[in-house]
Amino acid sequence: xxxxxEVQTILDALFPQIIDQPIIDVSVLWEGxxxxxxxxxxxxxxxxxxxxxxxxxxKYMLFxxxxxxxxxxxxxxxxEMRVIPNSDPYHKHDRLVFHLANGRDWRFKDMxxxxxxxxxxxxxxxxxxxxxxxxxADFSVAHLQKSLAARTAPIKxxxxxxxxxxxxxxxxxxxxxxxxxxxxxxQGGSLSAAEVGRLVEAIQAVIQQALSEMGTTLxxxxxxxxxxxxxxxxxxxxxxxxxxxxSCGTPISRIxxxxxxxxxxxxxxx
DNA sequence: AAGAGACCCTGGATGC
DNA sequence: TGCATCCAGGGTCTCT
Numbered sequence: 016x017x018x019x020x021e022v023q024t025i026l027d028a029l030f031p032q033i034i035d036q037p038i039i040d041v042s043v044l045w046e047g048x049x050x051x052x053x054x055x056x057x058x059x060x061x062x063x064x065x066x067x068x069x070x071x072x073x074k075y076m077l078f079x080x081x082x083x084x085x086x087x088x089x090x091x092x093x094x095e096m097r098v099i100p101n102s103d104p105y106h107k108h109d110r111l112v113f114h115l116a117n118g119r120d121w122r123f124k125d126m127x128x129x130x131x132x133x134x135x136x137x138x139x140x141x142x143x144x145x146x147x148x149x150x151x152a153d154f155s156v157a158h159l160q161k162s163l164a165a166r167t168a169p170i171k172x173x174x175x176x177x178x179x180x181x182x183x184x185x186x187x188x189x190x191x192x193x194x195x196x197x198x199x200x201x202q203g204g205s206l207s208a209a210e211v212g213r214l215v216e217a218i219q220a221v222i223q224q225a226l227s228e229m230g231t232t233l234x235x236x237x238x239x240x241x242x243x244x245x246x247x248x249x250x251x252x253x254x255x256x257x258x259x260x261x262s263c264g265t266p267i268s269r270i271x272x273x274x275x276x277x278x279x280x281x282x283x284x285x
Numbered sequence: 286a287a288g289a290g291a292c293c294c295t296g297g298a299t300g301c
Numbered sequence: 302t303g304c305a306t307c308c309a310g311g312g313t314c315t316c317t
Binding site for chain 1: 287288289290291293294295296297
């Protein structure tokens with residue numbers, strides 16, 4: 016499941032392979048991958064363009080084209096990006112291919128078909144709801160405290176809401192809550208200023224570390240060169256149900272919050 | 286308005 | 302062994 020660190024890692028590896036390379040043709044292998052505009056227009060607008068810069072907001076990848084439009088892509092659950100020779104046979108799950116002028120293909124593969132591509136004049140059309148980047152100055156204790164005020168939903172659910180803070184998914188929400196020693200079912204508005212401070216620090220620390228370890232590979236996530244991330248070796252609670260808490264030895268608990276599996280230490284997190 | 290739940294998808298794991 | 306069912310979860314939509 017690509018979250019902020021995985022998306023950034025993929026984008027960084029992709030950048031030197033696609034930058035300034037003319038896209039001479041586009042193959043849409045599954046039409047549902049195109050969100051907007053309609054497929055024929057999408058292909059026409061992408062053809063003969065090149066990516067002049069890349070950026071990331073939350074879990075969205077942003078590719079600026081030489082005509083000023085933006086290609087926005089979201090990998091959702093199982094999306095993968097590779098740049099490989101165009102002679103390689105397509106994989107069963109390849110959904111979208113940009114054929115580059117240098118004889119290589121920039122391919123988007125996505126087993127579960129949740130990933131989407133958007134081609135827009137202004138990225139705000141797609142990402143206007145996103146909250147601040149967790150590593151930016153905008154994501155302050157004051158900001159989070161204000162966002163959580165009077166909220167009754169579990170803090171775990173609120174961390175997954177991209178309008179509060181962008182880029183956190185199920186893995187890093189659980190890991191951050193453990194590091195902050197906060198129970199996932201705590202109502203958002205019940206957190207004290209000190210607790211919000213711990214949470215901001217924990218989120219930033221876990222995202223920083225996951226970035227430096229190139230993300231977390233549990234099953235599907237791969238870097239564009241096919242290699243895995245490393246942060247799965249640093250997980251303290253996620254998918255460690257029944258294993259001893261690294262801090263106190265209590266078996267890690269698993270509950271379901273907002274339909275998402277949630278892992279925590281019932282003794283350490285309050 | 287906020288919160289809960291359905292839905293979209295596939296394939297690996299599990300159960301009988 | 303083979304088939305059916307469950308589960309994974311990001312984002313959007315609907316309903317209350």
